[in-house]
Amino acid sequence: MDQQIIQDLVLTELNIIKTDGGDVLHGMKKSDPGFISFGEAYFSTVTKNSIKAWKRHHKMTMNLIVPSGEIGFGIFDDREESESFGKFSTIVLSQSNYFRLTVPPMLWLGFKGLSKDLSYLLNIADIAHDPNEVDHLDLNEIDYDWSYLK
Amino acid sequence: MDQQIIQDLVLTELNIIKTDGGDVLHGMKKSDPGFISFGEAYFSTVTKNSIKAWKRHHKMTMNLIVPSGEIGFGIFDDREESESFGKFSTIVLSQSNYFRLTVPPMLWLGFKGLSKDLSYLLNIADIAHDPNEVDHLDLNEIDYDWSYLK
Numbered sequence: 001m002d003q004q005i006i007q008d009l010v011l012t013e014l015n016i017i018k019t020d021g022g023d024v025l026h027g028m029k030k031s032d033p034g035f036i037s038f039g040e041a042y043f044s045t046v047t048k049n050s051i052k053a054w055k056r057h058h059k060m061t062m063n064l065i066v067p068s069g070e071i072g073f074g075i076f077d078d079r080e081e082s083e084s085f086g087k088f089s090t091i092v093l094s095q096s097n098y099f100r101l102t103v104p105p106m107l108w109l110g111f112k113g114l115s116k117d118l119s120y121l122l123n124i125a126d127i128a129h130d131p132n133e134v135d136h137l138d139l140n141e142i143d144y145d146w147s148y149l150k
Numbered sequence: 151m152d153q154q155i156i157q158d159l160v161l162t163e164l165n166i167i168k169t170d171g172g173d174v175l176h177g178m179k180k181s182d183p184g185f186i187s188f189g190e191a192y193f194s195t196v197t198k199n200s201i202k203a204w205k206r207h208h209k210m211t212m213n214l215i216v217p218s219g220e221i222g223f224g225i226f227d228d229r230e231e232s233e234s235f236g237k238f239s240t241i242v243l244s245q246s247n248y249f250r251l252t253v254p255p256m257l258w259l260g261f262k263g264l265s266k267d268l269s270y271l272l273n274i275a276d277i278a279h280d281p282n283e284v285d286h287l288d289l290n291e292i293d294y295d296w297s298y299l300k
Contacts, residue, residue: 020200021196021197021200021201021202021263022194022195022196022197022200022202022263022268022269023194023195024192024193024194024195025192025193025194025195026192027190027191027192027193027272028190028191029189029190029278029279030188030189030190030278031278037188038180038187038188039179039180040177040178040179040180041177041178041191041272041274042174042175042176042177043174043175043177043217044172044173044174044175045172045173045174045175046171046172047171047172050170050171050172051171052171052172067193067270067272068218068268068270113171113172118172118218119172120217120218120270122177122191122272124191128179128180128181129179
């Protein structure tokens with residue numbers, strides 16, 4: 001994985017505890033890096049090769065976890081004051097690469113389903129969903145090559 | 151479903167919003183019934199016909215959501231002051247019966263995987279995991295017929 005990730009993105013490795021008849025997969029504790037406050041937790045599902053892009057939150061910090069399936073994330077930084085201004089990050093999450101991805105406000109995020117089965121994304125967000133703090137761009141309005149994610 | 155559930159158990163119907171390429175599944179907002187505070191969110195997985203039982207928390211309120219698969223819950227109330235003292239509740243959760251189950255402290259809980267594919271349980275808990283506040287009993291120490299759940 002490219003470790004030269006965008007400024008302020010945080011990847012935190014999570015534990016999977018094997019037990020008989022099923023596992024325990026850590027998500028987030030209030031004492032963890034990336035936790036600010038609790039606003040809402042919700043799932044997004046994505047089918048293989050579907051792309052959901054682009055969104056930018058003005059206020060929300062997202063904490064993204066993929067408990068099932070595999071999802072590729074494209075993140076674009078157009079924050080003029082950022083050290084990574086103009087750069088992209090590509091991150092793939094699954095149980096095989098089980099990290100929590102913390103995305104601060106003002107980064108553009110999109111994601112693509114990579115597994116044959118439906119993929120599940122949990123967002124533990126510091127504020128509840130508010131359409132007034134979300135910007136949208138169409139897929140082609142940011143020049144990112146989604147074909148690398150497969 | 152049996153609506154004569156144990157005192158203080160709360161079932162809250164959740165929305166699934168259909169969108170192209172995948173859905174959005176609501177989980178919990180801080181303004182929702184059952185939310186006390188945020189301590190930890192974690193997943194448990196359970197294979198078909200595996201039973202994980204019994205546990206009782208002294209402090210934790212659990213908010214249980216099944217985004218994938220199907221899980222049957224057995225809950226036993228041995229709180230002497232309870233109106234439902236000595237009673238059991240049986241609740242099945244899945245995307246087809248998409249509810250959040252809020253379980254207050256001091257109830258005995260077990261669960262069984264019912265779907266062919268692995269089932270996923272998200273617990274949004276008001277405190278972080280603490281083994282000192284959890285009691286355990288072996289499966290057979292509470293007389294509950296798990297064969298009804300299939």
